[in-house]
Amino acid sequence: MNRILAVSNLKKTYTKGKTTICAVDEISFHVDKGECLALVGESGSGKSTVAKLITGLESLDGGDIILDGKVIKNPGRKELKRVYQLVQMVFQMPVDSFNPRIRLGESVMEGLINQGMGRQEAKHKAIDYLEICGLGPEFASRYPSEVSGGECQRASIARAIARKPQLLICDEATSALDVTVQAQIMTLLSQLREDQGMSQLMICHDLALVQQCCDRVLVMHQGRVVETGTPDEVISSPREAYTKKLIDSIL
Amino acid sequence: MEVTERTAVRIRTRKIKKDQTMTKFYLFLTLVIILLLVAALAPQIVPYDPYAQDLTQALQPPSPEHLLGTDRYGRDMLSRVIMGGQTTIYSALLLVGIITGFGTLVGLFCGYQGGKIDSLIMRVSDVFLAFPGMVFAIAVAGILGGGLINAVVALACISWPKFARLSRGQVLGIKNMPYIAAARLSGSGSIKIVFKHILPNIIGPILVTSTLDIGTMMMELAGLSFLGLGAMPPIAEWGSMMSEGRSMLQTSPWVILAPGCAIFISVTLFNLLGDTVRDVLDPKTNKRKKEKK
Ligand SMILES: Nc1ncnc2c1ncn2[C@@H]1O[C@H](COP(=O)(O)OP(=O)(O)OP(=O)(O)O)[C@@H](O)[C@H]1O
Ligand SMILES: [Mg+2]
Numbered sequence: 089m090n091r092i093l094a095v096s097n098l099k100k101t102y103t104k105g106k107t108t109i110c111a112v113d114e115i116s117f118h119v120d121k122g123e124c125l126a127l128v129g130e131s132g133s134g135k136s137t138v139a140k141l142i143t144g145l146e147s148l149d150g151g152d153i154i155l156d157g158k159v160i161k162n163p164g165r166k167e168l169k170r171v172y173q174l175v176q177m178v179f180q181m182p183v184d185s186f187n188p189r190i191r192l193g194e195s196v197m198e199g200l201i202n203q204g205m206g207r208q209e210a211k212h213k214a215i216d217y218l219e220i221c222g223l224g225p226e227f228a229s230r231y232p233s234e235v236s237g238g239e240c241q242r243a244s245i246a247r248a249i250a251r252k253p254q255l256l257i258c259d260e261a262t263s264a265l266d267v268t269v270q271a272q273i274m275t276l277l278s279q280l281r282e283d284q285g286m287s288q289l290m291i292c293h294d295l296a297l298v299q300q301c302c303d304r305v306l307v308m309h310q311g312r313v314v315e316t317g318t319p320d321e322v323i324s325s326p327r328e329a330y331t332k333k334l335i336d337s338i339l
Numbered sequence: 340m341e342v343t344e345r346t347a348v349r350i351r352t353r354k355i356k357k358d359q360t361m362t363k364f365y366l367f368l369t370l371v372i373i374l375l376l377v378a379a380l381a382p383q384i385v386p387y388d389p390y391a392q393d394l395t396q397a398l399q400p401p402s403p404e405h406l407l408g409t410d411r412y413g414r415d416m417l418s419r420v421i422m423g424g425q426t427t428i429y430s431a432l433l434l435v436g437i438i439t440g441f442g443t444l445v446g447l448f449c450g451y452q453g454g455k456i457d458s459l460i461m462r463v464s465d466v467f468l469a470f471p472g473m474v475f476a477i478a479v480a481g482i483l484g485g486g487l488i489n490a491v492v493a494l495a496c497i498s499w500p501k502f503a504r505l506s507r508g509q510v511l512g513i514k515n516m517p518y519i520a521a522a523r524l525s526g527s528g529s530i531k532i533v534f535k536h537i538l539p540n541i542i543g544p545i546l547v548t549s550t551l552d553i554g555t556m557m558m559e560l561a562g563l564s565f566l567g568l569g570a571m572p573p574i575a576e577w578g579s580m581m582s583e584g585r586s587m588l589q590t591s592p593w594v595i596l597a598p599g600c601a602i603f604i605s606v607t608l609f610n611l612l613g614d615t616v617r618d619v620l621d622p623k624t625n626k627r628k629k630e631k632k
Contacts, residue, residue: 143520143524145520145523165528165529168523169526169528172523172524172525172526173526175524176524177524179517179520179521180517181517184516184517184518185517185518185520185521186518186521187518187522187536187540188518188540189539189540190535190536195521195525198522198525198527199524199525199526202525202526202527203526244521247521247525248524251525251526
C-alpha cells in the first residue's frame with residue numbers, strides 16, 4: 089500500500105435553519121506516501137472542511153476515508169487517538185489554536201507527553217522543534233497573546249511535526265509569514281518529506297508556492313474538485329474555465 | 340505630540356484605576372480574612388463562655404462589662420455573636436464550596452458531553468430554578484428536619500443548578516474553539532481536555548459568582564435558622580439568635596440588633612469582595628477588547 093490517504097465521495101452539508109450548504113460535495117482524491125498534494129480554491133470552497141473531515145473534527149455525511157489502509161468510519165475517541173498518531177494538522181487560525189492560558193512550549197509538549205514521553209525529554213524536544221521552525225528557546229515560555237501571528241503559526245507547525253505524523257495537513261500554514269520565513273518553512277517541509285517519508289496535504293492560496301513545492305494540485309470550487317494535475321499542467325494549460333479565472337486573478 | 344500626551348494621560352488614568360481596584364481588593368480581602376480569623380479563633384477570643392447562663396445578669400443593656408449586653412439567660416452577647424460567626428460563616432463557606440464544586444462539575448460534564456443526558460439534567464435543573472429558592476429550601480429542610488447540616492443540604496439541593504447552568508454555558512462558548520480541537524489532535528483525552536483546557540478558561544466568572552454567593556447563602560442559612568429550620572437553639576448562630584430576640588425588640592433591642600448587625604456587616608463585606616474580584620478579573624478582557632478596536 090503506497091497510499092497514506094484515500095477518500096471517496098466525501099460529503100458534508102451544513103444546515104442553518106432552512107438553508108442547506110453543501111460544503112463538500114462528493115469529493116474523491118488520494119495522497120501517496122511522501123507526496124505533497126496541494127488543495128487550492130477560492131474562499132468558502134470547502135478546503136478547511138475537507139481537512140476537518142479527515143481529522144474527524146467534523147462528522148461525515150457520506151463517503152469513505154481510508155487512512156493507511158484502514159477505513160475510518162464514525163471513529164470513537166479510541167480510534168481517533170490512533171488517527172492522531174498518523175495525522176496532524178496546522179490550523180488555519182494559528183492564534184485560536186493555542187490555549188490562551190498555556191505557554192507555547194507547554195502546548196507543544198502536550199502532544200509529546202501524550203505519546204508517552206517523559207516531561208523533561210518532552211521539554212527539550214519541544215524547544216528543539218520550536219528552534220527548527222525558527223523560534224528561539226524564549227518562545228517556549230510565552231503565551232499565545234505575546235507572540236505575533238506568524239510566530240504563532242510557526243509554533244503551530246512545530247506542534248504538528250513534533251508528533252512525527254505520516255500525514256501533515258497544513259491549512260494555510262504559511263499565510264502570515266513573509267517570503268524568507270516562508271521559504272525556510274517550505275524547505276523544512278520538503279526535508280521532512282524526504283527524510284521521514286511524510287506525506288503532506290497543503291491547503292494554499294499561493295499558486296507560485298504550489299508550483300514550487302507540490303507534486304500534484306487539486307482545484308476546488310463550491311465543494312467539488314474541478315481540476316487535478318501537476319502544478320505545471322494546471323497552471324500553464326488549465327482545462328476548466330473556473331481554473332483559468334482563478335489563475336488569472338491570483339497571478 | 341498632543342496625541343502622545345493624550346495617550347500618556349489615558350494610560351496613566353487607566354493605571355490609577357487599576358491601582359484603585361487592586362487597593363480595594365486588598366482592603367476587602369484583609370477585612371474578610373480578619374472576619375474569618377475571628378470566626379476561626381472564636382473559642383479562644385470570646386471574653387465569656389457563650390453558653391454559660393447567669394439569670395441574675397439577664398437582659399443587661401450594653402455596658403463596659405458586656406459590650407453588647409446579655410440575652411434573657413444572661414449570656415454575654417458579644418461572645419455569642421463571635422461564636423455565632425463561626426457557625427454562620429463557616430457553614431456558608433461550606434455550602435458555597437459544595438454548590439460551586441458540584442454545580443461546576445455537572446455543568447462541565449453536560450456542556451462537554453451534550454446529548455440526551457445533558458438535556459435531561461438541564462430539565463431537572465430548570466425545575467429547581469423555577470421554584471422560588473427559599474420556599475423550596477424551607478420545604479426540603481422541613482422534610483429533613485431541623486439542624487444545621489440539614490439546612491446546608493437543603494440549600495445545596497436548590498442552589499447547585501445555578502452553577503451548573505453558568506459553567507455549562509461557558510463550556511458551550513469555548514468547546515468549539517480551535518484550541519480544543521488542537522488539544523484533541525495532540526492526543527489528549529476528554530478528562531485532560533476538560534480539566535486542563537476548559538476549566539481554567541471558565542473558572543473566573545464561576546469564582547466571582549461564588550464569592551458573591553457567600554453573602555446570599557449566609558442570609559439564607561440565617562433565614563432558615565431564624566425560622567427554626569437551621570441551627571438548633573443552644574448553638575450560637577446569628578439567625579437563631581435573632582429569632583430568640585424577636586419578642587424583645589422593643590424592650591431589649593440589643594439582643595436582636597447585635598446578630599443582625601453582624602449578618603449585615605459580613606454579608607456586605609463578602610459582597611464587596613465579590614464585586615472587586617470581578618473588577619480585578621474583568622479589566623483584562625475589557626482591555627483586550629479596546630485594544631482590538
Ligand atoms: N460550522 C459551519 N456551519 C455552517 N456552515 C459552515 C460551517 N463551516 C463552514 N461552513 C460553510 O462551508 C463552506 C466551506 O467552508 P470552508 O471553511 O471549508 O472554506 P475554505 O475553503 O476553507 O475557505 P477559506 O479559504 O476562506 O478558509 C463555507 O461556505 C462556509 O460558510
Ligand atoms: Mg479555510
